Amino acid sequence: MAGRLFYLLPLVLITLYLPASSLAQSVTASFQTNPVDEDRTTILICNVNNLGTNNVVIDRTIYSRTEQLVSGTQILPSVDDNFFLSINDNADGSKTYFMTIRGVYHITDPGTYTCRIESTGGAVITSQSAILSINYNPISSDPRCSIADSNTDLTRLPGDEVVLACTSEIGYPPVDIKWSHSGCNKDRYLPGPTVTSFGFYNSELKIALSDQDNGGMFTCTLSRPDGSYSKSCSVGPFVVLGGEVCNMESTAMTAPSPTYHGKMTTDGMKSNAMTAPSLSPTDGIMATEGNDSWTHVANKLLCMLCILLCFVFYAV
Numbered sequence: 001m002a003g004r005l006f007y008l009l010p011l012v013l014i015t016l017y018l019p020a021s022s023l024a025q026s027v028t029a030s031f032q033t034n035p036v037d038e039d040r041t042t043i044l045i046c047n048v049n050n051l052g053t054n055n056v057v058i059d060r061t062i063y064s065r066t067e068q069l070v071s072g073t074q075i076l077p078s079v080d081d082n083f084f085l086s087i088n089d090n091a092d093g094s095k096t097y098f099m100t101i102r103g104v105y106h107i108t109d110p111g112t113y114t115c116r117i118e119s120t121g122g123a124v125i126t127s128q129s130a131i132l133s134i135n136y137n138p139i140s141s142d143p144r145c146s147i148a149d150s151n152t153d154l155t156r157l158p159g160d161e162v163v164l165a166c167t168s169e170i171g172y173p174p175v176d177i178k179w180s181h182s183g184c185n186k187d188r189y190l191p192g193p194t195v196t197s198f199g200f201y202n203s204e205l206k207i208a209l210s211d212q213d214n215g216g217m218f219t220c221t222l223s224r225p226d227g228s229y230s231k232s233c234s235v236g237p238f239v240v241l242g243g244e245v246c247n248m249e250s251t252a253m254t255a256p257s258p259t260y261h262g263k264m265t266t267d268g269m270k271s272n273a274m275t276a277p278s279l280s281p282t283d284g285i286m287a288t289e290g291n292d293s294w295t296h297v298a299n300k301l302l303c304m305l306c307i308l309l310c311f312v313f314y315a316v
Contacts, residue, residue: 025050027128029115035133035172039103044130046097046115054125055118058099062111069113070099080108106136106172137229138169143177143220145233148204155239156209164205164235166220170196175222175229179205183216183237214240 025048032043048056058070068076075085084100101109109132116127146152148165156162166177177194194203203220207213217236223229 025052025054025117025125027056027115027117027126029113029128029130031113031130031132034130035135036104038106038134038136041100041102042104042132044097044099044101044113044115044132046099047094048097048115048117049094051095051117053120055120056095056097057116057118058097058113059116060111060113062108070097075099101132104132104134106134110134110172134172136172138171138175138222138231142168143201143222143231143233144168145218145220145235147235154236155241157241158209158211160209162207162209162238164207164218164220166201166203166205166233168201168222170199170201171222171229173224175224177201177203177220177222179203180219180221181213181216182219183213209238209240211240211242213238 027049028047030045032045033040034042036042044058046056046058055072056070057068059066059068061067067079069079069083070076070085073085073087075083082102084102086098086100088096088098090096097115099113104110112129112131114127114129117125119125143166146165148163149161151162164179166179168175168177174196194201196202205218207218215237217234217238219232219234221230221232223231
């Protein structure tokens with residue numbers, strides 16, 4: 001028994017005098033609010049145990065680019081001024097780092113945030129990461145509609161092929177995108193292949209116009225399933241020669257005046273582009289009735305002047 005105590009005594013002494021820096025270090029990372037709505041505030045919380053003489057570093061990675069934010073107890077000077085750091089020393093000897101991010105922006109702030117413990121020589125001892133997501137809707141000018149082929153004329157023949165395009169930010173969570181049609185054949189929903197790239201939608205719709213598309217509008221709509229967001233843009237109305245005029249109230253025109261394809265306004269529904277002007281019955285026609293009246297008066301005055309001259313001549 002005494003022999004066993006002899007062998008255990010060094011181990012007990014080593015454990016009692018083991019410095020805190022050599023104990024097992026750990027770090028956790030999480031966000032107070034995640035995902036967070038754009039322009040709101042969230043806090044990255046890093047709990048660090050058994051830091052000892054080592055250093056805490058916080059960085060973030062966005063689009064494969066890593067930026068260091070915190071080293072030790074300071075935010076680096078290069079960091080945006082919407083970041084704030086506070087550190088709490090806990091009763092159990094651990095430390096909690098609170099990094100506040102105010103007015104989060106979906107382009108600059110989402111990404112992977114990492115809290116790590118580094119040795120004085122810069123070696124990483126342990127680390128943990130948290131991913132920040134930001135809820136946002138597409139910018140106010142989206143979606144944007146256009147005719148994507150070389151011929152942007154809205155007056156076409158039956159059978160003409162037209163390529164329409166709708167571009168927009170995707171948003172987070174991604175908004176839904178769909179095409180619809182109104183005209184003689186109302187509410188005809190049309191599938192359109194959609195490509196996503198670098199946070200943007202690019203949806204193209206290739207159609208063969210028919211006579212039922214005369215006066216019709218093709219509309220691209222962004223929406224959320226819960227109804228919290230909906231924006232649209234349109235291309236049209238198309239004038240399909242020989243087609244029946246429809247969906248055009250109180251007009252006697254054989255075809256609607258073309259409107260240049262849809263640029264968005266703030267309400268997302270109207271076109272702010274140039275519209276062909278309408279002519280009144282007298283536009284471009286010179287009024288002649290008033291001119292005839294003045295000519296008649298002038299002729300009378302000329303005749304009276306001639307009579308007066310003749311009277312003076314014979315009197316002399």
